[in-house]
Amino acid sequence: xxxxxxxxxxxxxxxxxxxxxxxxxxxxxxxxxxxxxxxxxxxxxxxxxxxxxxxxxxxxxxxxxxxxxxxxxxxxxxxxxxxxxxxxxxxxxxxxxxxxxxxxxxxxxxxxxxxxxxxxxxxxxxxxxxxxxxxxxxxxxxxxxxxxxxxxxxxxxxxxxxxxxxxxxxxxxxxxxxxxxxxxxxxxxxxxxxxxxxxxxxxxxxxxxxxxxxxxxxxxxxxxxxxxxxxxxxxxxxxxxxxxxxxxxxxxxxxxxxxxxxxxxxxxxxxxxxxxxxxxxxxxxxxxxxxxxxxxxxxxxxxxxxxxxxxxxxxxxxxxxxxxxxxxxxxxxxxxxxxxxxxxxxxxxxxxxxxxxx
Amino acid sequence: xxxxxxxxxxxxxxxxxxxxxxxxxxxxxxxxxxxxxxxxxxxxxxxxxxxxxxxxxxxxxxxxxxxxxxxxxxxxxxxxxxxxxxxxxxxxxxxxxxxxxxxxxxxxxxxxxxxxxxxxxxxxxxxxxxxxxxxxxxxxxxxxxxxxxxxxxxxxxxxxxxxxxxxxxxxxxxxxxxxxxxxxxxxxxxxxxxxxxxxxxxxxxxxxxxxxxxxxxxxxxxxxxxxxxxxxxxxxxxxxxxxxxxxxxxxxxxxxxxxxxxxxxxxxxxxxxxxxxxxxxxxxxxxxxxxxxxxxxxxxxxxxxxxxxxxxxxxxxxxxxxxxxxxxxxxxxxxxxxxxxxxxxxxxxxxxxxxxxx
Numbered sequence: 001x002x003x004x005x006x007x008x009x010x011x012x013x014x015x016x017x018x019x020x021x022x023x024x025x026x027x028x029x030x031x032x033x034x035x036x037x038x039x040x041x042x043x044x045x046x047x048x049x050x051x052x053x054x055x056x057x058x059x060x061x062x063x064x065x066x067x068x069x070x071x072x073x074x075x076x077x078x079x080x081x082x083x084x085x086x087x088x089x090x091x092x093x094x095x096x097x098x099x100x101x102x103x104x105x106x107x108x109x110x111x112x113x114x115x116x117x118x119x120x121x122x123x124x125x126x127x128x129x130x131x132x133x134x135x136x137x138x139x140x141x142x143x144x145x146x147x148x149x150x151x152x153x154x155x156x157x158x159x160x161x162x163x164x165x166x167x168x169x170x171x172x173x174x175x176x177x178x179x180x181x182x183x184x185x186x187x188x189x190x191x192x193x194x195x196x197x198x199x200x201x202x203x204x205x206x207x208x209x210x211x212x213x214x215x216x217x218x219x220x221x222x223x224x225x226x227x228x229x230x231x232x233x234x235x236x237x238x239x240x241x242x243x244x245x246x247x248x249x250x251x252x253x254x255x256x257x258x259x260x261x262x263x264x265x266x267x268x269x270x271x272x273x274x275x276x277x278x279x280x281x282x283x284x285x286x287x288x289x290x291x292x293x294x295x296x297x298x299x300x301x302x303x304x305x306x307x308x309x310x311x312x313x314x315x316x317x318x319x320x321x322x323x324x325x326x327x328x329x330x331x332x333x334x335x336x337x338x339x340x341x342x343x344x345x346x347x348x349x350x351x352x353x354x355x356x357x358x
Numbered sequence: 359x360x361x362x363x364x365x366x367x368x369x370x371x372x373x374x375x376x377x378x379x380x381x382x383x384x385x386x387x388x389x390x391x392x393x394x395x396x397x398x399x400x401x402x403x404x405x406x407x408x409x410x411x412x413x414x415x416x417x418x419x420x421x422x423x424x425x426x427x428x429x430x431x432x433x434x435x436x437x438x439x440x441x442x443x444x445x446x447x448x449x450x451x452x453x454x455x456x457x458x459x460x461x462x463x464x465x466x467x468x469x470x471x472x473x474x475x476x477x478x479x480x481x482x483x484x485x486x487x488x489x490x491x492x493x494x495x496x497x498x499x500x501x502x503x504x505x506x507x508x509x510x511x512x513x514x515x516x517x518x519x520x521x522x523x524x525x526x527x528x529x530x531x532x533x534x535x536x537x538x539x540x541x542x543x544x545x546x547x548x549x550x551x552x553x554x555x556x557x558x559x560x561x562x563x564x565x566x567x568x569x570x571x572x573x574x575x576x577x578x579x580x581x582x583x584x585x586x587x588x589x590x591x592x593x594x595x596x597x598x599x600x601x602x603x604x605x606x607x608x609x610x611x612x613x614x615x616x617x618x619x620x621x622x623x624x625x626x627x628x629x630x631x632x633x634x635x636x637x638x639x640x641x642x643x644x645x646x647x648x649x650x651x652x653x654x655x656x657x658x659x660x661x662x663x664x665x666x667x668x669x670x671x672x673x674x675x676x677x678x679x680x681x682x683x684x685x686x687x688x689x690x691x692x693x694x695x696x697x698x699x700x701x702x703x704x705x706x707x708x709x710x711x712x713x714x715x716x
Contacts, residue, residue, distance in 0.1 A: 019638060128635025147561060155642040156605070156618075156650070157629045177641070195703055197555055199573070199581070203505060203602065215557070217703075223557070230641060233605035233618035233650060236598060244561065247514070247591035253634045253642075260514075260591035271515045276611045277486025280377060283535070283588060284513040284611075292514070292591060345553055345575075345705050 006091070006312055007033040009066050011057065011081060012073035013042040015161070016095055020070055020122075021051060029312035030068065036060050057081065061088040068315070070122075071095060074163040075170025079104045082119065086111045091118040091315050097179040100170050102332045109325050118315050123323045123331075124307050125180040126187050130250050132300035133257075134239050135188050137248060142298050143259050144244030150225040151181050151239055154232035158204050165206050172208030174200065174338060177228045182214070182338075183331045191220035192354035193334065200342040203231050214338050248297065259295045266290050330354065364449070364670055365391040367424050369415065369439060370431035371400040373519065374453055378428055378480075379409060387670035388426065394418050415439065419446040426673070428480075429453060432521040433528025437462045440477065444469045449476040449673050455537040458528050460690045467683050476673050481681045481689075482665050483538040484545050488608050490658035491615075492597050493546050495606060500656050501617050502602030508583040509539050509597055512590035516562050523564050530566030532558065532696060535586045540572070540696075541689045549578035550712035551692065558700040561589050572696050606655065617653045624648050688712065 006029060010017045013035045021032050035046040036054040043053035054060045060069060061084055069085040070093040071078055079099050085092045086108075098121045099105045112119040125131060138146050163169035164176060198214035211229040218224070227236075239250040239257070246261030271285040303322055305313065313319035330353050337348045364387060368375045371393045379390050393404040394412040401411035412418045418427060419442060427443040428451040429436055437457050443450045444466075456479045457463045470477040483489060496504050521527035522534060556572035569587040576582070585594075597608040597615070604619030629643040661680060663671065671677035688711050695706045 124636050128637075130635060153642055155629075155639075156645045157641055157643065160641040173641075197705065199575075217557075229600075231600060231605075233620075233645070234598070234607050234616070236594065240592070240594060242561075242587075242589060247589075249592050253632065258592070262591075271513075274611065277488060278482050279486075281513075283515055283518040283531075284511055285515065287514045287591070345707070347555065347703050347705055349703070 005029060005031050006067040006315060007031055007065055008068040008070050008093075009033060009054065009060050009063075010035045010051070010070045010072060011037070011060065012071060012095075013037040013046045013053075014072065017070075017072035018045070018049065020072060021049065024308060027306070027308045030308050033065065034060070057084070061085065061090070066090060068093060075100060075175060076168060079108060082108050083111050086115045086117045086119065089115065089117065093120055093122055093311060095122050096183070097170065097175045097332065097335070098328055099332065100175065102329060102336060105325075105329055105332055109329070112325075118311070118321075119325065120311050120314065120321055121323055121325070121328045122307065123180065123183045123187075123328065126184060126323065127303060127307060128184075129300050130238055130253065130255055131184045131188075132302070133250060133255070133297050134241060136298045136301040137241065137243070137259075138188055139301065140298065141243070143241070143246040143248055143261050145221075146241050146243045147221055148223045148225070148242040149185070149239070150227075150241065151184065152225075152227040152229075152236050153177050153181065153238065154227075154229045154235035156231060156233045158230050159206055159208070159210050165208060167207050171206075172210075173228045173230060174209050174212045174335060178212060178214075178226070178338070179331060179335060181226045181228065182334055183327070185216060185224045185226070186327055186331050186334070189218050189220070189222055189224070190357050191218040191222065193217065193352040194219050195347050195349045196334065196337050196341055196351070197347045198338045198341040199345075200339075201229065201231070212338065212342065214341075216334075246292075250297065255297075257297050259297060260292050261295060263291055263293045326355070363387060363389050364425040364673060365389055365423055366426040366428050366451075367391060367412065367418050367421075368393045368409070368428045368430060369395070369418065370429060370453075371395040371404045371411075372430065375428075375430035376403070376407065378430060379407065382666060385664070385666045388666050391423065392418070415442070419443065419448070425449060426451060433458060433533060434526060437466060440466050441469050444473045444475045444477060447473065447475065451478055451480055451669060453480050454541070455528065455533045455690065455693070456686055457690065458533065460687060460694060463683075463687055463690055467687070470683075476669070476679075477683065478669050478672065478679055478681055479683070479686045480665065481538065481541045481545075481686065483542060484681065485661060485665060486542075487658050488596055488611065488613055489542045489546075490660070491608065491613070491655050492599060494656045494659040495599065495601070495617075496546055497659065498656065499601070501599070501604040501606055501619050503579075504599050504601045505579055506581045506583070506600040507543070507597070508585075508599065509542065510583075510585040510587070510594050511535050511539065511596065512585075512587045512593035514589060514591045516588050517564055517566070517568050523566060525565050529564075530568075531586045531588060532567050532570045532693060536570060536572075536584070536696070537689060537693060539584045539586065540692055541685070543574060543582045543584070544685055544689050544692070547576050547578070547580055547582070548715050549576040549580065551575065551710040552577050553705050553707045554692065554695050554699055554709070555705045556696045556699040557703075558697075559587065559589070570696065570700065572699075574692075604650075608655065613655070615655045617655060618650050619653060621649055621651045684713070
């Protein structure tokens, strides 16, 4: 095992597994040396892509040349696979959601602790540029203090793939896109969540949610609205954020967007009433042009390193993980309470395991 | 008193009062014959506009030539003024919100009943064309059954005017725009509200809400999201509605909008994955062009008559009111529960006084 290159075997060579293989090609510290999949067709695909396919998971575990196992299987088998890997002395990258329940991840964390191996969850959307722009606005108060942050991901293609339609495999959109969007908030906002309210959508007739919305209230006064939809033929903006000095929007993945802020150079300018339906309104008239400034969005916050480089550095003992297991645990607990709020139609309070960052 | 022209005195000659005077100019069955306001400056404005100003409310009540009193004062004095008017044999049009509490309106309804006079609340935004387009889509299922209807009114000018900043006068945006938006839903959706969840906004530091959002769930499966904001420098669409066959949007008061629906002429077309942040997504890729049809919005639902003509016909005994007091009462009860949900941060259930329409 070299300190500069760690051999990685990808377990589960479906959509995400093969995507990891492509991305790791560009990384100098990790190298994919093989894969394993329970399906013969995917083992064949792996061979065709140039990655030797192991015949069994036991063969991966027993191969001393393997430093890292990357788990990209359906969600329901993450726990068993991760624990075996750690017990065989492997470091582990696991796809999200790492598990469906807090208690399962707690067991996994305990095994990582006992074995002294690294377990990192692939919450890669912390690196999404749209999110990093919002994080920059939040941290630097470019439109004042953000007090309402609305994060929406809308599609019209229904639930993707195969196992994601099934509850037993950990399907549904809350566990797919939801875990990313909630993780972004937990990473960005250093404050306790005081309440969550949510609704799941079952419009498509699947046994799992085809979307959801959740409202999170934080102790520091921020409200987050998180929404995932797969029945939206027209999309609302990816991000819509309100600050004490203005409003900003990121329309979509192209990062088209803008901020509109109060212009403090001019005094208070009374808006001109506009016709709105059968009435007139001054309240809902646009502010006059002079009263506001339209600005470009700021440059995105930059992480210290990529996910893979950070993982390698953590294995080498030279960095703290950017995706901390305590944060992942907090998101899983949040997700359990999103499900609970939707099921009971209650606002859930006093559930967050937040501890202030040092 | 002629059956074709009813003389109207406007009480409260501010923004709405003077707006009524202008609108009634075009109506053949009502005629504004005078006004009363407690402020000398507004009595003067009325005289300048050609409407004689009474010296006191008692003078209006005592004038046998007055058929109708139209109340456009701050909200806190509606009840007293309306009850006096009814007891003096006048028919009454009252601005919204008619009162702040259910019990007050129940007293007013009882007096209308005893005196045999007509009391109608000016819920004029039932006539807004944007709303009537959505009602047409709801009734005619132009994009299938609507299951989520989002109604937003966004401005960036703060709370308007003077008394609307003060709790004692019935200020705040829930009682201003909120009562219209909630009334539209109660009018449109013939189903019991099973829950309401809401949050009020106090960003501007006023003692009353500068905006709110509320989620209403109806027994028939429809969810309504209602939002009013006065700190939104960028606006979200006025209407965003999801149906079982597609999605529709009305951007703003100009009625710019469209529907996008599934194209049943073509089979299922797999979307092409797109780059989204650091990942690829098929789920959140746009449906391929062939898979959808973009359509214009339908023509708006048409009421049988205008608000004023309907009022005149109700006075003459030839029509049922379009704005029924039972509906107004239901909206007031809903508003009380919106306040309650925001105050307690709870989902409120089992409060709606719905009775199925005959």
